[in-house]
Amino acid sequence: MSLRKRIELIVLIIVYILLCLTIVTVAWNWAPDQPVAALKEQWAPAPSKFIDINGLSVHLRDEGLEDDPVPVMLIHGTSSSLHTWEPWVKALKKDRRVITMDLPGFGLTGPNADGDYSNAMYTRFILALMDKLHLSRVVLGGNSLGGEIAWNVAVAAPQRIEKLILVDAAGYPFTPKSIPLGFQIARMPIMSWFMDHTLPRSMMEQSVKNVFGNPDKVTPELVDRYVAMTRRAGNRAALRQRIKSLDLGDHSEEIKTIHKPTLIIWGGKDQLIPPENASLFERDIAGSKLIMFDDLGHVPQEENPVVTVAAVKIFLMR
Numbered sequence: 235m236s237l238r239k240r241i242e243l244i245v246l247i248i249v250y251i252l253l254c255l256t257i258v259t260v261a262w263n264w265a266p267d268q269p270v271a272a273l274k275e276q277w278a279p280a281p282s283k284f285i286d287i288n289g290l291s292v293h294l295r296d297e298g299l300e301d302d303p304v305p306v307m308l309i310h311g312t313s314s315s316l317h318t319w320e321p322w323v324k325a326l327k328k329d330r331r332v333i334t335m336d337l338p339g340f341g342l343t344g345p346n347a348d349g350d351y352s353n354a355m356y357t358r359f360i361l362a363l364m365d366k367l368h369l370s371r372v373v374l375g376g377n378s379l380g381g382e383i384a385w386n387v388a389v390a391a392p393q394r395i396e397k398l399i400l401v402d403a404a405g406y407p408f409t410p411k412s413i414p415l416g417f418q419i420a421r422m423p424i425m426s427w428f429m430d431h432t433l434p435r436s437m438m439e440q441s442v443k444n445v446f447g448n449p450d451k452v453t454p455e456l457v458d459r460y461v462a463m464t465r466r467a468g469n470r471a472a473l474r475q476r477i478k479s480l481d482l483g484d485h486s487e488e489i490k491t492i493h494k495p496t497l498i499i500w501g502g503k504d505q506l507i508p509p510e511n512a513s514l515f516e517r518d519i520a521g522s523k524l525i526m527f528d529d530l531g532h533v534p535q536e537e538n539p540v541v542t543v544a545a546v547k548i549f550l551m552r
Contacts, residue, residue: 267430267467270342277317277462278342287362293342294335296367298327304371304396305331306550309360311378311402311533313473315341315463318377321539322546330550333372335363337380339472341463351476357386364394373550375399377535378507388492398496398519399546402504402532405485406514412444412505430470433461447503447531456536489518496522497549499542501530523549 270291278284284291295316298305306326308319316334323332336343338359339351346355360383364372371394376384381403388395439457443449464470496519500512509526516524525545527534534542 266465267470268462268465269467270344273342273462273466277315277459282342284342285366287359287366290338290343290346292335292338292363294333294363295323296331296333297323298331299329300331302331304373305333305369307333307360307364307369307372307374308399309335309374309376309380309383310337310340311376311380312476313340313460313464313469314377314380314533315459317341317459317463318533318536322535322543325539325543326546326550333367333369337383339476340469342466344466345468345472349472349475351472351479353382353386353479353481356383357390360384360387361391361394370394371396373397373399375401375546376403377401377533378404381405385489385492388494389488392492392494395494397549398492398494399499399549400496400515401499401535401542402501402507402512403498403515404482404507405489406511407482407484408507408511410506411508433464435461438464445504445506445532446537447501447529448537451537486514486518489515492519493521494519495549495552497546498522498524499534499545500524500526501532501534501537502526502528503530504532506532 274282278293281295281297283294283296285294286292293316308316308322310316310318315336319332319334323334326332337356338344338346356379360374374384374387374395375398376382378401381400382405384398384400385403385405388398435457438461439452442457442460443452446452496515498512498515498519500509502509512524512526516522527538527541530537530542
């Protein structure tokens with residue numbers, strides 16, 4: 235056999251091996267979309283309900299004191315869901331009405347029909363939700379993307395916001411020290427087919443651990459939840475569209491127009507949005523209060539709900 239033939243044979247063998255490995259990897263990690271109906275029993279028990287907002291069936295929980303004149307409304311971050319607030323809700327609903335929801339494109343609410351995942355759309359969505367629930371004013375809080383939406387609502391409709399709670403919120407330019415693996419893959423168009431049909435549990439676990447200050451606090455049950463929410467039909471495609479809509483500009487001039495009592499909570503080990511950005515919010519929102527939790531990461535409400543909600547309770551009493 236000639237040298238050329240040998241090289242061609244070796245290349246064919248390598249291609250065959252790589253193809254087999256790819257097929258095995260895809261088969262092992264096969265995780266296609268699941269319809270919302272298949273997820274409701276486990277992830278939307280009472281008091282969950284679904285309400286129509288502009289043609290979108292929105293997963294919502296409305297808990298606590300029905301006669302609270304100014305409810306607390308909490309908004310989750312990218313690739314998360316209302317479940318992120320469960321410990322806070324449990325602590326707050328004894329004294330307040332607390333409303334949580336899954337944003338369009340995430341959780342059990344699922345994708346937006348028009349594919350719009352801009353901050354402007356999310357701002358309109360929260361105001362439409364408030365209208366639907368007949369809420370004239372709320373205490374509005376949010377984590378990460380949810381925090382960015384919260385301050386955008388405060389800028390757009392200040393008369394409807396009594397207080398703000400910003401938890402590791404977006405709003406200023408930043409350079410992440412580390413980006414969750416799932417977010418990195420979502421930014422690669424070439425990986426879209428694999429992202430839509432496979433979901434390695436190890437990748438999801440690594441992504442969740444990335445946003446915790448202490449990765450050891452990430453439990454298998456927590457990973458299960460993030461896997462389930464990711465597999466909700468349409469959410470993976472929505473994440474790719476949301477990432478295309480990211481606005482990482484400097485919004486300090488808009489943020490400076492906010493004149494509401496504001497609590498800023500931040501994880502000192504946040505590797506996604508650096509703690510330095512917390513000081514920018516404190517600088518630009520007059521009279522705001524910053525509490526830095528040095529050992530926590532990007533989702534402090536999940537990582538240590540006890541100490542973080544204690545700060546919120548004090549803030550709400552003032």
